[in-house]
Amino acid sequence: MSSRRTGIRLVLPLTLLVAALAAFTPAAVAAPGLHSTRAPIAEVESGDLGGTRLGTADAFLGVPYAAPPLGQLRFAPPQPPPRWRGIRPADRQAPACLQFAPGGIRETQATSEDCLYLDVYRPHGITRTASLPVILWLHGGGYTQGTGVIYGGQTLAATTRSVVISINYRLGALGYLALAELDAEHRATGSGNWGLLDQIAALRWIQRNASGFGGDPRNVTIAGQSAGGSAVCTLLASPGAAKTFRHAAIQSAPCGLGERPLASAQQQGASFAGEAGCTVTATRPACLRALPAQRLIDAFQVAGGAGPVTGTPTLPTGSVAAIETGRWNRVPVLIGAMAHEGKLFLSLNPDITADDYRRWLTESFGDNAAAVAARYPLADYPAPFYAQAEAMGDGAFYCAAKQTADLLATKTRVFRYEFDDPNSPTLYGFQPPGIDMSSTHSAELAYLFDFTLGAGPVPPGSRRLATQMKRYWGSFAQDGDPNARTLPRWPTYDERDQRTLILRPGGPRVSTSTSEDHNCASGKRWDRRPWDSRPGRPR
16 A cells, blocks of 8 residues: 555455455355246357346356366466357356365355366346447455355346456466466466456456347446455556446455465465475476366465465556556546454454453554554444454455545546445345344445345335445446436545445435544554565564
8 A cells, every 4th residue: 555545554464355255154155036938149259149038037057158177277267168059048057167265165066177167147138239338346365265146247247237247267276376387387477366366257258248138338337345355456557457347346355365476476386286286387288277176276285375466467556556657447436344344354353351452452563553542442432342453454354445545536537436225135145143243344245146145134114225336336237427317415435534435225325534434544553464465474
């Protein structure tokens, strides 16, 4: 982050996010209920697709946007998908990409190395001449887990008259392995960004095929949450993604999350290869390609190493530096965070004590621990859990995302939000007894998507908010401005007045005090960053 940014910033390694999410196991992860009457048809460059009807939307599921990344295509840029004859059934979702974190998706969702597929949702009955805006969704999961198939887009598409597309992209070592030998093989792209290259391939596929679903390839919005939000930042910074999208939405993430400099990523890659048993430098790529996928997963558990790699042709600089210097794909941005981001990451340990909290402050902030404790005093909270959750969530997510918004607002039009619904469901429906888990990390997903990892439907008292949010996001996808005639006004954001839309059930309202509310404007700059560039190794 720029040195002029101020506020509390703590060390929260990317692996903490991964571990917290992986610890939850959903009861079921399945495709939305399919009830096709007469299959809708769409034509893409590879052939015709036979989709399915989902209420007021059409869905085309399990559509290949690239060739299976197997054999020689493991640790290689994605290649065009194969062609087919006749009508390819597109009524079942494809497997998730191989997961490199235990638990979570891996426990209940089919996974495969052959995973470069996407799901397309459009309003029912739309023809190819409709020219609807397109929303490309990038899932989160710390670049080691997650899948696009859990983000059903049927209601969002029907409500906003948009074409909604969610994708899988390669994860863990398969998505982000960097080695000098792979750099030599792929000089045009470099190594370490296979997952980012998948995202770019999906954008290029949309450019060629969106019209087949009634979408406008000239009007694409990229959007993502958590690591998916930071992946949006890397697309803003990547020359390869230029002119493939017009708007961007960054949810619960700062730019720079998980990014690694090339030298560090190559060191991690070498450690990973050694752990996998591929120790001869000249033959490491061939050795790694010959191994069964499970061997790669096992080696990754020891060596780690995932996240976009900077200093490469695909990502020449980090996303923050690219924006600061003007070398980025400049578009309007919608950005925001949850009111209580940190609760999800502490929810497996809700019984922390006052001593636990003080110990965490010292380990995270060192000499600044007392100053942070003064801003999050135990006396202000019903239990130490909430004090630590607020300090962690504000520093690692809320204020970090605000700093990204501050920077972007000096370069482009920005709309900033805070989600604050005291009745919101939680990821996987996890609810520790006696703990308020509302408005924490990922809570907004059920308000935008038919999200299969939530605690069930949005509560009745929050359904109007969910509809408003869909319409805000849909209006932003239409023309880069979330405002619409039937919605409360959402002003643009800048660092000086900090006008932020608070999304809440009683009706959205504008606030100018979120910095003070979340201790982002303390007047004291902490040297510690919210995300270490070396996942798993706190400073």
